[in-house]
Amino acid sequence: MSILRKALTTAALATALIATGAHAETKRIALVVKALGIGFFEAANKGAEEAAKELGDVEIIYTGPTDTTAEGQIEVINSLIAQGVDAIAISANDPDAVAPALQKAMERGITVISWDSGVAKEGRQMHLNPSSSALIGNTIIKLAADHMTEKGDVAILSATSTSTNQNVWIEEATKVLPNYPNVNLVATVYGDDLADKSYREAQGLIQTYPNLKAIIAPTTVGILAASQAVTDAGKIGQINVTGLGLPSEMAGAVESGATISFAIWNPIDLGYAATMLAYNISNGAKAEPGAEIPMGRMGAAKLDDNNEAAMSDPFTYDKSNIEQFKSIF
Amino acid sequence: MNNLLKSREALLALAILVLLAVIATRFPAFIEPRNLANVFNDTSPLIILAIGQMVVILTKCIDLSVAATLALCGMVAAMLNGAGVPLPLILLAAVVLGAVLGSVNGLLVWKVDIPPIVVTLGTMTIYRGIIFLISDGKWINAHQMTAGFKDLPRAELFGIHVMSWIALAVIAAAVVLLTRTPLGRSFYAVGGNPHAAVYTGINVGRTQFVAFVISGALAGLTGYLWVARYAVAYVDIAGGFELDVVAACVIGGIAIAGGAGTIAGAVLGALFLGVIKNALPVVGISPFWQLAISGSAIILAVAFNARQGRSRGRIILKSAEHRA
Numbered sequence: 001m002s003i004l005r006k007a008l009t010t011a012a013l014a015t016a017l018i019a020t021g022a023h024a025e026t027k028r029i030a031l032v033v034k035a036l037g038i039g040f041f042e043a044a045n046k047g048a049e050e051a052a053k054e055l056g057d058v059e060i061i062y063t064g065p066t067d068t069t070a071e072g073q074i075e076v077i078n079s080l081i082a083q084g085v086d087a088i089a090i091s092a093n094d095p096d097a098v099a100p101a102l103q104k105a106m107e108r109g110i111t112v113i114s115w116d117s118g119v120a121k122e123g124r125q126m127h128l129n130p131s132s133s134a135l136i137g138n139t140i141i142k143l144a145a146d147h148m149t150e151k152g153d154v155a156i157l158s159a160t161s162t163s164t165n166q167n168v169w170i171e172e173a174t175k176v177l178p179n180y181p182n183v184n185l186v187a188t189v190y191g192d193d194l195a196d197k198s199y200r201e202a203q204g205l206i207q208t209y210p211n212l213k214a215i216i217a218p219t220t221v222g223i224l225a226a227s228q229a230v231t232d233a234g235k236i237g238q239i240n241v242t243g244l245g246l247p248s249e250m251a252g253a254v255e256s257g258a259t260i261s262f263a264i265w266n267p268i269d270l271g272y273a274a275t276m277l278a279y280n281i282s283n284g285a286k287a288e289p290g291a292e293i294p295m296g297r298m299g300a301a302k303l304d305d306n307n308e309a310a311m312s313d314p315f316t317y318d319k320s321n322i323e324q325f326k327s328i329f
Numbered sequence: 330m331n332n333l334l335k336s337r338e339a340l341l342a343l344a345i346l347v348l349l350a351v352i353a354t355r356f357p358a359f360i361e362p363r364n365l366a367n368v369f370n371d372t373s374p375l376i377i378l379a380i381g382q383m384v385v386i387l388t389k390c391i392d393l394s395v396a397a398t399l400a401l402c403g404m405v406a407a408m409l410n411g412a413g414v415p416l417p418l419i420l421l422a423a424v425v426l427g428a429v430l431g432s433v434n435g436l437l438v439w440k441v442d443i444p445p446i447v448v449t450l451g452t453m454t455i456y457r458g459i460i461f462l463i464s465d466g467k468w469i470n471a472h473q474m475t476a477g478f479k480d481l482p483r484a485e486l487f488g489i490h491v492m493s494w495i496a497l498a499v500i501a502a503a504v505v506l507l508t509r510t511p512l513g514r515s516f517y518a519v520g521g522n523p524h525a526a527v528y529t530g531i532n533v534g535r536t537q538f539v540a541f542v543i544s545g546a547l548a549g550l551t552g553y554l555w556v557a558r559y560a561v562a563y564v565d566i567a568g569g570f571e572l573d574v575v576a577a578c579v580i581g582g583i584a585i586a587g588g589a590g591t592i593a594g595a596v597l598g599a600l601f602l603g604v605i606k607n608a609l610p611v612v613g614i615s616p617f618w619q620l621a622i623s624g625s626a627i628i629l630a631v632a633f634n635a636r637q638g639r640s641r642g643r644i645i646l647k648s649a650e651h652r653a
Contacts, residue, residue: 189610195559195566197606200371204610207358228471228560232483252472252560326472 026059029278030080031271032073032090033064034117039248039329041091044116044271048089051275054296058279061085070097077101080110087111087278092119099123111282115274118308125287126303128274130265132310136218136244137172139263139314143242144214145180147260152213155205156188157198157226157243159219169218186212191222198225206233217243223262227253247317247325254322266315267329273298273311337582340633341597345604352608359611366489372603373496374399374551374558376596378570379577380503381544383595386578387516388537389523389587390438390445395548396570397456398430400562402552404460407469407562410478419478423553424546430456431545435538445537453571460564471560482558492554499547504592516540520587576627577602601626 031048033041045062052058063080065072070093078101080088088105092098095118102112102123112119115128131139144154156173158166170188177185186209191198198221205212206229215230217223227241227250236257245253245262253259276295285293287307292300301309317325353360378395385392402423409419430452437448471479482492507513518526519536526533556562581598583590605626614622 187613194568195561196555196570199559200606201610203367204607207364208356208611208613224470224561225559249468249470249561252470255472 026057027055027087027279027282028059028061028083028085029087029089029275029282030061030063030085031275032076032080032088033062034091034093035068035072036064036066039327040267041271043267043328044091044274047268047271047273048275050268051272051279051296055276055279058275060275065093068093070094073098074101077105081105081108084108085110087113087282089113089115089274089278090119090124091116093117095120095123111278113274113278113281113287115277116270121306124307125281126277126293126301126307126309128270128277128301129308129310130270131312131314133168134172134175135310135313136169136263137174138176139316140169140216140218140243141173141176141180141183143261143263143316144216144240145183147240147242148182148213151182151184153186153209153211154183154214154216155186155209155212157201157205157215157217157219157222158188158190159193159222161190163193163219166218173216183214191217191219191225193219193221195221195225198222199229202226202229203233206230206235206239212239214240214242217241217245219243220245220249223259224249224253227256227258230258231256244314246329247322248327248329250317251322251326254317254319261316261318263314263316265311269298269315270311272296273301277301338591338593338597341581341594341601345597345601348601348604348608352604352612355612356608359608366493368603368607369496369600370490370493371607372599373492374555375570375573375577375599375603376496377499377547377551377554378544378574379581379595379599380499380592381547382574382578383581383583383590383592384503384507384516385445385537385540385544386575386583386585387520387587387590388533388540389520390537390540391449391575391585392431392434392541392544393446393449393571393575394430394434394453394456395544395574396567397453397460398427398545398548399552399555399570400564400566400568401430401456401460402427402549403556403566404464404469404552404562404564406553407474407478407556408463410474411469416477416481420550420553423549425549427549427552428542428546431541431543431548432538434545435541438541439534439538457564464562464564466564469556469562474557474560479557479560482554492558495550495554499550500592500596507592512536512539517588520584521589573602579631580627 031045048060052060063076065076073093081104088110092114099120099122102119106112112124113126113128114124116130118127156170158170177183187205189201189205191201202215202225205215215226217226223241223243223245230236230239230241241259242262244264246264250259250262273295277293280293281287287303289303289305289307291303294300298312303309349360358364382392382395405426406419406423409422434448434452437443438445482490484491486494515531515536518531519533523533555567577599578595580601581594583595605623
């Protein structure tokens with residue numbers, strides 16, 4: 001229990017109380033993040049503020065613990081309940097540990113949704129995934145295909161052979177291959193999320209497949225190592241490295257041209273969509289399987305049997321927007 | 330000829346040649362001189378670390394903190410680069426910091442008398458923790474490093490990368506140190522028979538301390554090379570690499586009990602692993618088998634070494650062998 005955390009909670013409480021006095025009619029939506037001071041979540045807050053501006057009668061309370069612990073979040077949730085906010089949108093540090101506190105919030109009539117990192121089903125009304133495995137699988141193939149003018153070899157450089165996320169994405173990617181006739185998927189190799197092994201695997205791909213046009217790496221370590229290997233092999237312009245990466249890490253590769261474009265969820269969109277959903281549910285939209293809840297400019301979230309929804313395709317980053325995003329996350 | 334075949338180094342060299350021949354049947358381009366130079370270059374960090382590790386193992390110790398030292402020095406080098414420090418100073422700082430980290434290990438072994446495996450297991454975690462503290466868990470990426478910082482290991486001199494030249498220089502220096510200087514011979518003496526070493530006036534603890542400092546300094550140097558080559562620095566770089574380094578020494582016939590082993594052995598052991606690591610991606614073996622193959626190669630090599638060691642026994646006086 002840190003004094004800082006207590007102070008922050010108190011500060012949040014005080015701000016909230018003052019704010020209540022000022023606008024009694026506004027909806028107060030708390031954006032609870034894994035920890036304060038993380039670029040990704042600061043960006044999500046930017047999106048939430050954008051949604052608030054658009055909606056007009058919304059006030060965003062951006063809060064979270066100072067370190068990524070479930071206990072810290074529970075404390076924050078309890079103080080939010082005490083303040084009587086209208087809705088809580090949380091990216092959870094632990095899906096189960098925060099559920100009881102959130103249940104308590106729902107009993108008091110507070111709308112609770114989770115986004116980014118989900119909460120167990122009983123602890124929220126719905127969960128918003130940044131994207132879905134199917135959308136990611138399609139996007140990574142599309143990123144490669146978009147910059148291929150003729151048929152060519154494409155290889156996937158993944159994390160470990162047992163990484164669940166990557167394996168599901170690759171499985172989804174292979175399903176959509178018939179839609180991209182130019183993409184001839186020749187190999188899937190594993191760099192184990194180690195810079196040196198990924199680099200070596202990428203070198204191996206370059207040597208083995210002379211007609212290689214693209215390397216798809218759906219992992220941040222892999223995409224960086226592959227773009228470095230392509231740069232060192234002097235193959236910029238011949239082989240395009242793409243996949244999933246973070247703008248702050250990929251800025252160099254995009255600048256050098258080793259990577260034309262890559263994708264990752266856009267935290268601004270995510271914060272925006274979560275706020276829209278919390279607002280709409282709080283205003284009476286039913287969060288139940290099959291329901292479609294509007295989320296402003298991001299379209300509508302379609303809930304599945306677990307009351308989960310996918311926001312959109314991963315957002316594509318390239319020369320045109322990397323400068324803007326590299327300082328965010 | 331017979332003697333030559335009996336030496337571990339010759340057999341290991343032969344094994345590497347056989348390995349290359351087998352790889353060539355599946356992927357002929359692998360044995361082109363250009364590619365072999367690349368394989369050597371890629372193995373350079375392992376060679377440099379294996380030499381440092383060998384010196385430590387000779388003195389009956391082991392240094393499990395090499396990879397963490399490498400990562401910490403690499404991170405500091407990248408941060409100094411970000412602060413605008415000139416490259417020669419960065420290199421010096423990396424080596425000095427590595428030596429300091431090594432001396433922490435050495436002092437704990439020498440003065441506090443803690444078993445080396447425990448000391449370095451502890452410092453391994455501590456050094457990784459320090460990287461997290463100084464970097465805040467953030468990555469330093471290619472675009473945050475200057476071109477000069479990244480280019481040095483990649484630059485070519487007479488067709489060979491600077492990183493390979495550095496490895497060759499380290500090999501040469503280590504050969505001179507171990508075979509031509511009193512300090513070098515004392516590493517063997519301390520590991521071979523510590524009690525006898527004391528009687529000849531060698532300070533066992535101090536010698537082990539020096540061995541750790543050498544290993545740390547080499548890890549510091551490699552830290553810069555690693556970060557510059559892969560153009561990224563973060564907490565987990567070279568995670569688990571200490572095991573590769575120890576494996577290279579073991580394959581190279583460096584006795585884990587100390588006192589026996591040659592630079593040629595350590596270098597060949599590292600090259601053996603390097604060839605396997607570089608060949609597996611191109612020969613088209615299922616990734617699910619790759620780890621198993623690397624592992625089996627290590628066990629086979631060690632089993633072979635152990636068997637050889639037994640049959641040969643320890644002949645102290647060569648000349649007396651046939652008289653008996």
